[in-house]
Amino acid sequence: MPKGQKILFLGVYGMEVVECGGALAKNILNGGESYASIMLCRETSQPQVKSAAETLGVKVSFLNFEYGTVDLSKESKVKLIKRIREIRPDIIITQDPEHSFHDLDPDRRPAMTLLLESIALASRDYALDETPGLAPHPIPTIYYMTPHHPNTVIDISQVWEKKEKAMDMLESQMEFSGKHFDEMLDLKTVEMLYPGFSKLDSYQEKGRAMHKVLDKAVHVYHGLATHGHFALAEAYRREGNFHLQELIK
Incomplete structure (x- = not known):
């Protein structure tokens, strides 16, 4: 993983910050910054998720969506767009579209459409009045977590104990x-x-x-x-092609 990346994880539920915590913690270890914004997390659970994120070194915020009401309203989009424009990430990690449609956890399906629409709109001249002082941010590289069909794995052996402690x-x-x-x-x-x-x-x-x-x-x-090649690895699916100057091993 290149040094100095700024990664934003956009999660639906709180445990997801730990599920992709290896990549987030590894990025910090390599000199980068890792952030997480969680859409749905009960107020009583937020201190626990915050402690887990702090264990990983991740700066977490809660968007306080309501269960069963996730939609494509402008208000919902602006919550996510504002966060993207504030952080201006190089990489966004979020849930896998295919997984979200098979998973029967509530709100995953509308959340997936909302997340992708917000990422796209954050790069356009949309809702500028609602996000004063925050310029549009080009669509970053997107990785989907826990995908059914991964094309990328990250070595997390070095941060495994930290990830397990966060799950605690x-x-x-x-x-x-x-x-x-x-x-x-x-x-x-x-x-x-x-x-x-x-x-x-x-x-x-x-x-x-x-x-x-x-x-x-x-x-x-x-x-x-x-x-x-790795003892312990997190799996991801990168959106789109890998763009390389030359083939890498």
Whole structure:
């Protein structure tokens, strides 16, 4: 990753800042700046997401959209456009369009259209009165996180422990996940994945235990397991072609 990049992550939900936290933390390690703006994050969860972002070195803000009401209104677009013009990023990371349509989390589908429209409009002479002092910003390079069909992987071995520590901060999410896994998986299966799962005292502990299993599995899969060069890797899909002066290895 080139040094000194300015990356803006535009997320729908709070945990996503940790899911792509390896790339964000690696950018900081290389002398860059990493920012995150989250559309939907409950007020009670915001301190946890902020702590996770701080662990990664990411500067986070919350756009305070309401669940079930994400739309393509001018007001919604301006919230995102203002942030893009304030940060003026070289790279934007956001959710994968294909993934967003298959995922049945609420608001993902309208959020995807809103995000892409806002990125496009931020580069035009749109809503200049609503963003005084902020000039249009050319469309940056876009990477989609956790894509179904990645074309890019980032070595995050160097920041793996930092990413795991950031995930520890998301107590509400871990509790939600713990209850989900406890109800979905039978005892024999879950003990295969995480021996001792049934003896854990709380849903929060159970959620964290299963996320540790899942996190390592996903990152090893995109790294070493698929004849990769890295032990642990985050997967992305770059929008458009790579433009190179010459072929690189």
